[in-house]
Amino acid sequence: MAQPLSSSSSQDASNSETEHRVVITNKHGEELVGLLNPVGSNEIVVLCHGFTGSKNVSMIVDLADALTKQGIGIFRFDFSGNGESGGEFQYANYRKEADDLHSVVLYLHQEKYDVKAVVGHSKGKVLYRVTKESLMERLNTDMRAASASISKECSFFTVHGSADVDIPLEDAYEFGKHIPTHELRVIEGADHCYTAHRKELSDAVVDIITYNKAEAGDSSLPKR
Template identity: 45%
Template sequence: MDSSKGSSAASIQKIVIPNSNNEKLVGLLHETGSTEVVVLCHGFLSNKNDPVTKNIAAALEKEGISAYRFDFSGNGESEGSFYFGNYNYEADDLRSVIQYFTNMNRVVPIILGHSKGGDVVLVYASRFHDIRNVINLSGYSDLKRSLVMRLGENYLERITQQGYIDAEEYNIKYRVTKESLMERLNTDMHEVCLKIDKECRVLTVHGSADEIIPWEDAKEFEKIIHNHKLEILEGADHCYTKHLSQLVTTVMEFIKTVIVNH
């Protein structure tokens, strides 16, 4: 890889990739001409343009490393229905993206996800075993934890009675179906992490002041994942609002060791 190319040689291209259900996934490729493409995954109620993935993509571009950030199905510009759970479906979306680049004779050495995307990249690694480096930014180690806060008390009884619950966060209204809730409840991150190959390196980064997912979740990953590195960013919130440059530096240090040794 020629890392001297820098951002001047890069261009941002819109690339649409069909998933296994023939829904169009819309993404932006920061093309530097490198063989490697780092794939970036957004979180819940978010999209490819969130500040975390945008800043990391820009940093990769500066190092001459191509990056692809995309919308999961049912999110952003991508086709499909929006679901509350859907971890395995989104891991399948990620599979389609990785296969697309592999078929173009590119290499995906690293997958990175923020928040829900952090869980999705771990689910991916536990199922497909073809990626050697995973970056989990602020993911949940227990997917049951926030459900009472999000959906209210007795959410299971209520969803069983009416088949769905309507919820709202960040002024975005969404519907939780019984099927998507059960998928989330049945996704056991402890079991998922035990199925990740021992050769697969996992970096977990979490803010000590995360107001959505407690940093203790990151400590749980440290206990379960075999080949694991943990970085707690002091004072950072869930979206690293005032700590984006620190986040980017931490992530890039890890990525550079992977790409150089690739």
């Protein structure tokens, strides 16, 4: 079940007058807190933070600003156990985060929004407590099987920094081998969080989203 908490404007880093705070209840009865900025359109891109992050980390805020400046609506939210959302933080939590994302998309569809893309970042690194259950979930995740299950109708785009020491660039190439619709863009010199390459990251994400919209028949957007 999903429901909005309020329609008051958020005093968040984006300073957008049209950004509204929303609470969505996931399948476990936990509240997921998000910020919705439709910028006058029903087309929405969902932004997902990385491990131990939140909807307000600078990378997600930068992407939100870049997309809305191009007239692309966004919804950014905290996964359960992170940020303002309810629930307990877990080390792996992939399946539950997929459930959270499903609840978000379902809510947006119910509100008549058209989800055009989902953009996510990493799973991060920081000090945390690891349970045996969550560790085994992570170790037993079959990425090859998960990759093979992605529909051929789903476009998959990866941006990766050549200087990423948390997740080697080779992993991105290996990942792409198992997804026929995968496209990889490498940003030279960028680290895991694109610390000195935020504009290149934003430009890449905006480019692929506007390109896909143009391919879908939006005549107001340039073809590449």
